[in-house]
Structures are given as C-alpha cells and as structure tokens.
Amino acid sequence: MDSINQQQPEKNHEDLSGSEAGKKIKELVDKSSTCYFCTKITTGEPLKTRPMSVQKVDEAGNFWFLSANDSHKNADIQTDNKVQLLFQGSDYSDFLSVYGLATISTDKELIKELWEPIVKTWFTEGVDDPRITAIKVETLEGYYWDNKHGNAVAFVKMAAGAIMGKTLDDSIEGKLSV
Secondary structure, eight states: OOOTTTTOSSOOBOOEEHHHHHHHHHHHHHHOOEEEEEEOTTSSSOOEEEEEEOSEEOTTSEEEEEEETTSHHHHHHHHOOEEEEEEEOSSSSOEEEEEEEEEEEOOHHHHHHHOOGGGGGTOTTGGGOTTEEEEEEEEEEEEEEEESSOHHHHHHHHHHHHHHTSOOOOEEEEEEEO
C-alpha cells in the first residue's frame, strides 16, 4: 500500500531554508500568535507545556516572549534551554513545530519594545515590574503543515477527494531550516 503522500497527485512537500523558512515561520505565527511553549524536552521526563503568546517574531525565525523571572518556565530554561514551540492556526492548516534555544534577558529596552497593555494582567506593576524578563527563542529547526490555496479551496479538494475516493487535498508540508 502506498503512503498517503505517494497517493497525492500534486506536489505536497517543500522544504524551506534561510529567509524563505523565516518568512514561512512569520506568516504562520502572524495567523496564530499563541503557542504551546514546551520545556524539559531532553530530560526524559514528561514535557512541561504551557500556552504562551508570542510578543514578536522576525523573518529570521526568532521569537520573543515576556515571562516572570520566578516562573517554572524560566527555571526550566536555566536548567535546559532547549525548547519546542507548537502552533495551530486553524483546524486544517497553519500548523508549525519549532525546536530552538531559549535565552532569558532582563534588558529593559527590549521589554519596553515587547510590552502590550494586556500583559499588565500578569505584571501588575506595569512595564517596570521587576519580575519581567524577555525570552528569545532562536529557531534551530522546524516543520510546517499548511495548505497552498486557503481553507476554502482545501475543503473543496477534500470533499471532492472523498466523493471520488482519491487523495485530493491542498496540503503542503516541509522542514524549515533557518
């Protein structure tokens, strides 16, 4: 039996590198800026996973978050800075997995750049709250699953494929090397 990818009548795999990978990462994160931020990924213990909102992502594939200096996440990063970020933009597309290295900064100018008023929910003293740190995640590698022509076209192709008994979808996936 052929794999699902071999049954696909059109190209559905494209690895991206360099600036093209960075642009794809930014495109996907711009659609959904909330991810699962996973730590303790190399310890052999269960992952520690929590939802986090990305404050900034650039076209080089770097991510920035705001976090409390007394959080479990910051403690985990100080022990092992390898992290995994998992994004889901919609039910059928915009999936992204990023593996990278996290660093913690107390740079006040960076924190001011990343600040948004809603963050005061966690940092009640505002942008000058002494507990605020910035976390940068440098992407080492990633993988994406998306569709080529938007969710409406993808749905029509899936429905047609189901009716005809063929693998027809609008998917595209690949490795991201920044």
